[in-house]
Amino acid sequence: MKKAFTLIELLFVIVIIGLLAVIAIPKFTNLTTHAKNASIKSIVTSVQDSIENIHAKWLVNEDFVWDPDGDGKSNLNSNGYPQSLDSGKGTNELFKYVLKIPVYSCGNKTQNCWKEYDDNKYEYIFNQDKILKIDYNATNGLLECIDGVGITKEDCQKLIY
Numbered sequence: 001m002k003k004a005f006t007l008i009e010l011l012f013v014i015v016i017i018g019l020l021a022v023i024a025i026p027k028f029t030n031l032t033t034h035a036k037n038a039s040i041k042s043i044v045t046s047v048q049d050s051i052e053n054i055h056a057k058w059l060v061n062e063d064f065v066w067d068p069d070g071d072g073k074s075n076l077n078s079n080g081y082p083q084s085l086d087s088g089k090g091t092n093e094l095f096k097y098v099l100k101i102p103v104y105s106c107g108n109k110t111q112n113c114w115k116e117y118d119d120n121k122y123e124y125i126f127n128q129d130k131i132l133k134i135d136y137n138a139t140n141g142l143l144e145c146i147d148g149v150g151i152t153k154e155d156c157q158k159l160i161y
Contacts, residue, residue, distance in 0.1 A: 036112065037159055040124055043095070043103055043114070044134065044143055044160040047085065050098035051141045055080050068097035081141035089119050123148065132156055 058064045058080030065074040069087060075097065077083050086096045093102035094114050106113035111127045120136040131149035134156070136142075145156030 041160050047095050047098055048143055051082060054082055055141055077138055079139060081138055083138050084120055085136055089116055091116060094122065
């Protein structure tokens, strides 16, 4: 007597595989978007935590000198927050004063990258139609969302906080 699968058994297996595919495929379609958003949130959180760490050192010791560019002058304002997060507009390394490993600016890239468009004003360019904008407020040491291109201040806050 020969042993083999019946047509019904094969159809049953195909239906199960089809159901699993229907459930699994949507989970993977937004994987890249979720990874990019997690990266953005991670960078913003790291920068904000570093700012708070510097400010805490200043609170404990008001004579605390924070001189990330090595010019002999403290880069802290009268409130104990960094006056700048990097060497300024046009720099290739963003947040280099507050992060051990800086974020590299867009360079020749036109999407999925960070850029400093003015001193202490940053943007993450998803593409030409969607640009996230974040300003550093040195008075209170906060990174603040502003309206970008194709993304509102509220959408920005949901993304990074």
